[in-house]
Amino acid sequence: MPAPDDPDVPAVAVDGLVMRYGDKVAVDGLTLTVQRHTITAVLGPNGAGKTTTLETCEGYRRPQSGTVRVLGLDPVRERTTLLPRIGVMLQGGGAWSGVRAREMLDHVAKLHAHPLDTDMLSDRLGLADCGRTPYRRLSGGQQQRLGLAMALVGRPEIVFVDEPTAGMDPQARRTTWELLEELRADGVTVVLTTHYMDEAERLADHIHIIDHGRLIASGSPLELTRGGTHATIRLVVTRPFPPGSPDTLRRTLGEHAEVTQLDEVSMLVTGPADASTLAKVSRWCEENDVLPESLTLGQRNLEDVFLQLTGRGLEP
């Protein structure tokens, strides 16, 4: 086993993690790895076990089964060694209601040996104008950005950011994305949870899709969306599909195509995007007396991948 400061040790190694709250299984035998100097997204719907997994890496929760190592260290037993080396952005809160934004950031900076310059950091995160505003009067987006600043100020090797752009306006979102990319370029490992497809697709080197506490797919955005010559056909009809439609369509298309019902008037077909497939879909419509409103051919995106894997959408 390599030494904890060996650069080959993965940033995060989760192996067979199981976490339960009472009867509810939040994380169900999860195994995943995060390589150093990457932006790695943990993608999944609300309640998929993302936050629980992150909090186990941050030493807040003890694994009920399985192991978690961050920089080769046990986040619970070796927390005093590990904590200065990681930065944590919580999903919300994390400051006294009466504390001023800048005062809070300066306080966290004082707990570290070589903190970033808080003037620079406030500027970068657009917090310069609200430095004297009490935390409770900051907007949601400002609170998020302060949370990110607090995670970065100690110059960590890994930052764990939980839903970093939730509640941010598009401008702040872009600024945050650029900042996270700059972190990676400077050698920081970024682990982020998100349920925004575009965020994962745009930012991440590697994506772990989890659902019901299990890893269901893993890879680069390209690997996940490629699927050879496969593309998607989105079929939207005027009236709800008759019962059993996905099965009959699947039989019509043969084994090379996958069919996912999105809602009562739309279905997604993934498979070889050729004239013959399109013709089969049209013929199926005719035979089943459904009128296509639109039949769109497109590249598969992450959202389609997710729909196919879980049979449902990602939005909360």
Added chain:
Amino acid sequence: MRGSTGTFIPRPGAAPLHRQVLAQAAMESRLMLRNGEQLLLAVVIPVIVLIGGVAGADRVGLDLEHSAVDVFAPGVLALAVMSTAFTSLAIATGFERRYGVIKRLGSSPLPRSGLLAGKIGGLLLIEVLQVLVISIVALALDWDPEPGVLGAVLAVILGTAAFASLGLFISGVLRAEATLAAANLVYLLLMAGGAVVLPSSAYGAFGHVVHWLPSGALGGAMREALIDGTTAWSELLVLLAWAVLGTALTARTFKWE
């Protein structure tokens, strides 16, 4: 895609523990001074008890060996310590837990022991202010304390440690609202029946019990220091024991959320 600017190149490390603790203490006291309600409670109630106690003792002719203000002032100082170290701390910490502050600090380099030390440091600062105000009022009422400085200082320090660790214990296991209720209730019960303001001898046979409470021990140690000018080692030992117990309980049960 952004290139490297070198701004965020990792350079992790914890500040030396004493600097972390100082920063935490400064923060805690600043926030408490900013919270008018808490400060009012910490100063106004003890001052009312002092003035009311002295006036009442004169009226009902309470049989005390010393003048009323000499008996009450050390007890009121003890009460002030209790209100800040126990009630204010427990309530503040309860809401810190609610707001995720404790959780946030739980992933910072500040260890749990450092957080406790920082909180106690912040409390000591507030207590210096309380002692100043109460002493000025008491001196205006002809208080004539004996100079038992060592005993009084040790009593305040150990009393703060004992009550603070117990307050943290409560705030760590209860929800914020329950902490608010419990901390105030315990404060009222100890103020009335815990031998803080009145000596345990005033409680008859029950006095042997309250003598062992942190409130009775703190009140007793303050009275011995400022009425007799001596250091009450046995009371100080009782406070130390409560501090050890409270710290052990807090260390075992405190939850970051």
